[in-house]
Amino acid sequence: MTFQTSVFYAFSAILILAALGVITSRNPVHAALLLVLAFFTSAAIWMQLQAEFLAIALVLVYVGAVMVLFLFVVMMLDINLARLREGFLNYLPLGALVALLLVAEMIIILGGRYAGFADMPAPPPLPAGYSNTKELGRLVYTEYVYPFEIAAVILLVAIVAAIALTLRRRKQSKYIDPARQINVRREDRVRIVSMPSEKRD
């Protein structure tokens, strides 16, 4: 076994254990943190496939931003295990169906003999100066510029729609304009009264 394959198996083992932990752990915060570990490990596996841009983008977007917001919400939940397990049987048929489909798909992919993987040999090793990131950037902004822009606009529409659906203006919102705040002068707020001292009796 070469060094590369042993590294691959080590990462795969961590990935599978973390993913199992996500669905078996009873505490939602633990599950979210294990999902972070799973993302990070799969990024490491992508790195082995020489897809460094995708690997780093996975860490940047999912680990660095999405999961932080996830944790943010999950941490504030009142963790009630009995209620979390409620309705398990109701969801079981649907869940089983999805699991079955996933397993079937995996069998098709992993049974490479039938998918004709033998006709697709591993790509030749890339030269030392090859930059995956630069190549991806060049393709995305030249050949695939229209699909890329359309995808970006669809995402933008989704963002606008999500904000428009959830935005509720509070009538009595106590918003203060910072420009007005820093323009306040002392004379508007404080009045100094000159008066002689009095004796209390």
Place this chain on the structure above:
Amino acid sequence: MEFLENIFGPTWPAVWTLVKIVAIVVPLLLAVAYLTLAERKVIGWIQVRIGPNRVTFFGIPWLGGWAQPIADGLKLLVKEIIVPTGANKFLFVVAPIMAIMPALAAWAVVPFNAEMVLADIDAGLLYIMAITSMSVYGIIIAGWASNSKYAFLGSLRSAAQMVSYELAMGFALVCVLMAAQSLNLGEVVRMQQGGWGFLNWFWVPLFPIFLVYFVSGVAETNRSPFDVAEGESEIVAGFHVEYSGMAFAVFFLAEYANMILISTLASIMFLGGWLSPLPFLPDGFFWLALKVSFLLFCFVWFRATFPRYRYDQIMRLGWKVFLPLTILWIVVLGAWMQTPLWVWWK
């Protein structure tokens, strides 16, 4: 060197990399220790005090104060770590480790001079962004695992603040990579080389971005005036209120290591890294150290000068001022680079 290679055989590359990592981390931790002393001294002088001047090595009087960081470290090392009742013990211990990991791992791609860099990878800037975006985990896990209201409030504040300022920082980095035409930090510095010395550096065309990056860096490290995550006047000490002994010390180390990292990155991307400010002077690590020291002084200076921001105004600054400004500057920069007025091409 060949002798050592023969001893270790095929494991030699791994051993050699480990040696290099130690050669980076040990001076870094020493710098952190003495940064705490420098901070206390500088704030002391700003407030017309003397600062620490008692603890000394071997009783030598003129070294007064120089042993202070060592004494502080020893004190924290022997103190008991108290785990609060109802705390999640595993995560309580893991949180400080999660906080310091990114602060150390990011140094892998930082170039110290024209040759010295641990990993000269093409996606260096992206790697830095990905690794530093993970530093928020230490803080939120610490707040949640402590089972304490104040710690939790501090961690929520800090999570929201760090995610907000990361956006501005990310867009600032986009400007840098547009100007440098590369994601490799070494290339970023080499693009700033030229006959004009310090006028060739990227702080000239990217001046607003330099300010945005540095101020966002202050906010990312939860330093004053953005230190609402600690906010000792309202939530005691924020996310690390339940930590004591070495667990607290690791958070402290992480904060200062992050300060040094942000200063180093700002020096590399905007202040020409190891390049000398005047063309006839030789380049070298010395200049990088000087620039980093100046930016670190600014961190301390801010802390001694500004009162703490109100939380809603922190959010306003990040989302409504910095983010539009960086996006605007990307457009300006893109247009500028199409004209002959852009003189930073190589």
